[in-house]
Amino acid sequence: MSRTRILYVEDNAANLALVRKVLEHGGRYEVVGVGSGEDGLVAARRDAPALALVDLDLPGMDGFEFARQMQADPVLSRIPMIAISASVMKHEREQALSAGCSRFVEKPFDIAELRAIVEQTLQRQS
Numbered sequence: 001m002s003r004t005r006i007l008y009v010e011d012n013a014a015n016l017a018l019v020r021k022v023l024e025h026g027g028r029y030e031v032v033g034v035g036s037g038e039d040g041l042v043a044a045r046r047d048a049p050a051l052a053l054v055d056l057d058l059p060g061m062d063g064f065e066f067a068r069q070m071q072a073d074p075v076l077s078r079i080p081m082i083a084i085s086a087s088v089m090k091h092e093r094e095q096a097l098s099a100g101c102s103r104f105v106e107k108p109f110d111i112a113e114l115r116a117i118v119e120q121t122l123q124r125q126s
Helices: 013-024 037-046 063-072 090-099 111-125
Strands: 004-009 029-034 051-055 081-085 103-106
Touching: 004 013, 004 037, 013 029, 013 111, 029 037, 037 051, 037 063, 051 063, 051 111, 063 081, 063 090, 081 090, 081 111, 090 103, 103 111
Parallel strands: 004 029, 004 051, 051 081, 081 103
Antiparallel strands: none
């Protein structure tokens, strides 16, 4: 059984490790982590994931710009995105959604809720 590839754009190694552990548990998903929006675009173009998780507060290209560039690309725009952020400001949530993210998950997140949101988002794509 091949695992579903999920791209996680996150510059914090501890957050990346946690999400990788949470989503790879059970063997259904493979989480590919990159530390910047620029690297996220390269990774998505090289081997398109089924889903992209994106932190909004990134060095260089932030998560909003990453999402906008994903949406502007005819191939990458089909990949659903979920914003994961510690920022709970209403305008940032709205900005993430308008940039192309389908959902917004607050850090710290509930493990079961994150798994459910990932599954729901992937089911909508299939």
